Amino acid sequence: MxxxxxxxxxxxxxxxxxxxxxxxxxxxxxxxxxxxxxxxxxxxxxxxxxxxxxxxxxxxxxxxxxxxxxxxxxxxxxxxxxxxxxxxxxxxxxxxxxxxxxxxxxxxxxxxxxxxxxxxxxxxxxxPLAGLTAYQVLVKALRVARGETVLVHAAAGGVGSLAVQIGVHLGARVIGTASERNHDFVRGLGGEPVAYGEGLAERVRALAPDGVDAVFDTIGGDTLKTSAHLLAPEGRLVSIADPEVVAHGGRYYFVRPDAEDLGKLSELAEQGVLSVxxxxxxxxxxxxxxxxxxxxxxxxxxxxxxxxxxxxxxxx
Missing domain, CATH: 3.90.180.10 (Medium-chain alcohol dehydrogenases, catalytic domain)
Known part of the structure; x- marks a missing residue:
């Protein structure tokens, strides 16, 4: 073949x-x-x-x-x-x-x-991979609940765009970092876009003065460090990009195959909740x-x- x-x-x-x-x-x-x-x-x-x-x-x-x-x-x-x-x-x-x-x-x-x-x-x-990553981090690792505020990095990317949609479906308010050319795309997914780069922390705090309940980091490095300071008291931090997240009190996550979770994603797609x-x-x-x-x-x-x-x- x-x-x-x-x-x-x-x-x-x-x-x-x-x-x-x-x-x-x-x-x-x-x-x-x-x-x-x-x-x-x-x-x-x-x-x-x-x-x-x-x-x-x-x-x-x-x-x-x-x-x-x-x-x-x-x-x-x-x-x-x-x-x-x-x-x-x-x-x-x-x-x-x-x-x-x-x-x-x-x-x-x-x-x-x-x-x-x-x-x-x-x-x-x-x-599959992007959807499972988004679903498992938000539902199993961060345990996002209705009414919470979640910060998703790279919200226009493969994982991020699905994470925004899943977060909104869970009843959360989702703030998503993205380049300005992708802001309308993130809004269309139900998220509130903020620009990358210098001043990111101030832009997020303007939207969530008391901090965010959960951060889904897909970038690592300086973005991860900034994210740790944007958490509300008892806020949760998970990274799929940088194991150093543990040093900031968070959790590093690597997606795993799961037929049941994948079946749920398929159902959400058929219900119109998720688009790719x-x-x-x-x-x-x-x-x-x-x-x-x-x-x-x-x-x-x-x-x-x-x-x-x-x-x-x-x-x-």
């Missing part, structure tokens, strides 16, 4: 399009014909070796953890899905090798949920360009790689 792979750590130039090994389907796995796969910052961080201390890389590595597609064949013990079902997944294992940037992926059933019927395959591919903004799509053979664009860090919503349907049909 066709796919993207890399045989060593490095920049986007190490990504190669060509033949990759066909996946074996274990008892607890589902063979999925990939229709789209989203790009996430963790993808290029893995590719460059930043997660080598956490995850073994079995080269050649097929990158990608997000997927939307159609079930071809469930494994012997799988009863949750049948051939023809449309699914989404955060297909992360505890090593790097069998990713979603290919015509087919063998996905552990614990990583999958049914695809929202009202989303395109491209939109649906952008929901796709900034740009690339064909599979241009995955390196998708990585480059994502690595620039100025994405509004998601960048998605699509698999040619005709090619996938022929491969099956």
């Amino acid at each position: 066709k796919g993207i792979s890399y045989s060593r750590y490095g920049g986007p130039e190490v990504l190669e399009y060509g033949e990759v090994r066909d996946p074996k389907v274990g008892p607890d796995q589902v063979l999925v014909k990939v229709r789209a796969a989203a790009v996430n910052p963790v993808d290029w961080k893995c590719r460059e070796g930043y997660l080598d201390s956490l995850l073994d890389a079995v080269f050649p590595v097929v990158p990608g953890w997000d997927v939307s597609g159609v079930v071809v064949r469930p494994g012997a013990s799988v009863t949750e899905f049948a051939a023809g079902d449309e699914v989404i997944g955060y297909v992360r294992e505890d090593f790097l090798s069998r990713g979603t940037f290919a015509e087919y992926v063998a996905a552990p059933v614990r990583t999958l949920a049914r695809k929202p019927r009202n989303l395109s395959f491209e939109e649906a591919a952008g929901l 903004n796709v900034q740009e799509t690339f064909p599979l053979e241009r995955a390196a360009d998708a990585h480059r664009l994502n690595q620039e860090g100025r994405t509004r919503g998601k960048i998605v790689v699509t698999v040619d349907r005709d090619d996938a049909e022929e491969a099956s």
Whole structure:
């Protein structure tokens, strides 16, 4: 089958399009014909070796953890899905090798949920990792309650844009940092935008003089330090970007695959609570360009790689 792979750590130039090994389907796995796969910052961080201390890389590595597609064949013990079902997944294992940037992926059933019927395959591919991150941080780590004020950083990005929508759905007031060109976009999601940069603390305090109840940090560094001083008494701080959050009394969080949580996100999408903004799509053979664009860090919503349907049909 066709796919993207890399045989060593490095920049986007190490990504190669060509033949990759066909996946074996274990008892607890589902063979999925990939229709789209989203790009996430963790993808290029893995590719460059930043997660080598956490995850073994079995080269050649097929990158990608997000997927939307159609079930071809469930494994012997799988009863949750049948051939023809449309699914989404955060297909992360505890090593790097069998990713979603290919015509087919063998996905552990614990990583999958049914695809929202009202989303395109491209939109649906952008929901799993970013949506799970937003949902798990807001609901499980920060325990956001109705009436609270939440500060979400990078509110126009993949995780941030979904966090704004989930926070509003939970009944919270959501303040979101974003560049000025994205302020209308953040307002459209239900958030109150504030600009990045010098004076951020003063702008947030003007909106929340008594401090914010919770901060969802997606940036780290100086932004994290500033955030710690914006908390109300008993306020909570979680970062997905900087482990130093612990030194500021907060918690570092790494998203995990969870079929139940992913199913809830799918339901929220079908109810019209969640939408996924796709900034740009690339064909599979241009995955390196998708990585480059994502690595620039100025994405509004998601960048998605699509698999040619005709090619996938022929491969099956």
